[in-house]
Amino acid sequence: MNYKNKILATAPMMDWTDRHCRVFHRLLAPHARLYTEMVHANAVVLGNRERLLGFDPVEHPVALQLGGSEPQALAQAARIGAEWGYDEVNLNCGCPSDRVQAGRFGACLMREPALVADCVAAMIAAAAVDGRTVPVTVKCRLGVDDEHDYERFRGFVDTVAAAGCGTFVVHARNAWLQGLSPKENREIPPLRYEWAWRLKRERPDLRVLVNGGVAAPDQAQAQLRHVDGVMLGRAAYHDPYLLHRLEVDLYGGELRGRGELLRALRPYVEAQLARGVALKHITRHVLGLFHGQPGGRAFRQVLSEGAHRPGAGWALVEQALAATAAQRRAAA
Numbered sequence: 001m002n003y004k005n006k007i008l009a010t011a012p013m014m015d016w017t018d019r020h021c022r023v024f025h026r027l028l029a030p031h032a033r034l035y036t037e038m039v040h041a042n043a044v045v046l047g048n049r050e051r052l053l054g055f056d057p058v059e060h061p062v063a064l065q066l067g068g069s070e071p072q073a074l075a076q077a078a079r080i081g082a083e084w085g086y087d088e089v090n091l092n093c094g095c096p097s098d099r100v101q102a103g104r105f106g107a108c109l110m111r112e113p114a115l116v117a118d119c120v121a122a123m124i125a126a127a128a129v130d131g132r133t134v135p136v137t138v139k140c141r142l143g144v145d146d147e148h149d150y151e152r153f154r155g156f157v158d159t160v161a162a163a164g165c166g167t168f169v170v171h172a173r174n175a176w177l178q179g180l181s182p183k184e185n186r187e188i189p190p191l192r193y194e195w196a197w198r199l200k201r202e203r204p205d206l207r208v209l210v211n212g213g214v215a216a217p218d219q220a221q222a223q224l225r226h227v228d229g230v231m232l233g234r235a236a237y238h239d240p241y242l243l244h245r246l247e248v249d250l251y252g253g254e255l256r257g258r259g260e261l262l263r264a265l266r267p268y269v270e271a272q273l274a275r276g277v278a279l280k281h282i283t284r285h286v287l288g289l290f291h292g293q294p295g296g297r298a299f300r301q302v303l304s305e306g307a308h309r310p311g312a313g314w315a316l317v318e319q320a321l322a323a324t325a326a327q328r329r330a331a332a
């Protein structure tokens, strides 16, 4: 099967997929579409934009994920995102946290398709900048609580698609709004990929990406036989080399070694250090690079222990790589 037109994406993850993480992921997977952490529309409008929206040009294609449920605020935020150069603006209709529910956005929006359609329409109208229309997409669940009704899910999608959204990222399980923590909500409600596959079959003009529980190249390829794209969250974060393997599997190119890939990050790290960013803010995202490999523990240990020390710099990363190689030799 030819996967060249398929989409590989990394998931939006609060506190994880910050700009440093995304630059690292970009090195591993040059063709992947990277998503930011969710930012609330009001924060974009009122807050410190450089801190909330700033990104490195190597991150393209990069999607800004917004939270919110007020068409006006979302439209303003989408426009600002488009002006900042984001390649896509995504609306979060999947987050189940209490805080998000109290704000009436995230997963509880699955119950309000007409409101989501209004939001999307306003965002699309606002996100046309300099003759460039930035696509507005939606990330959603299959439903909320104990609603297990495919027609209802498809009805949500149809209503939102009619407002101009052509791409849906489907986290293929329900969100339970009562009684489960956000973490449990990523694990306990069962995955039902068939709904996303059926949606693609029935609405072939829509672009459908599957998200949830994909943790190996064969699993990603199995999804891509049914849908347009696959989005990886936790597996990509905890085992980032998986992204590199997927990049090569799907789009070709040479499989590069972990050390070589990490060393390609050096100019970025040094530029950030020169701007006063502490090493730990970057290295925390690379700790899983040797996941499951001999020497992986030494790698994590050297970086975790040293990166927070004042003055920590690239030499520590080289030290971690050397410790990893030594542990690997000892194990051989």
Ligand SMILES: Cc1cc2nc3c(=O)[nH]c(=O)nc-3n(C[C@H](O)[C@H](O)[C@H](O)COP(=O)(O)O)c2cc1C
Residues within 6 Å of the ligand: 011, 012, 013, 014, 015, 016, 037, 038, 065, 092, 094, 095, 139, 171, 186, 211, 212, 213, 214, 231, 232, 233, 234, 235
């Ligand atoms: C730490 C963490 C933070 C997350 N933050 C967001 C978020 O900001 N927006 C969102 O749509 N989903 C968020 N998610 C959910 C992921 O995007 C994804 O839908 C979920 O983890 C399932 O995919 P996975 O099994 O590949 O991890 C978060 C997940 C984690 C683990």
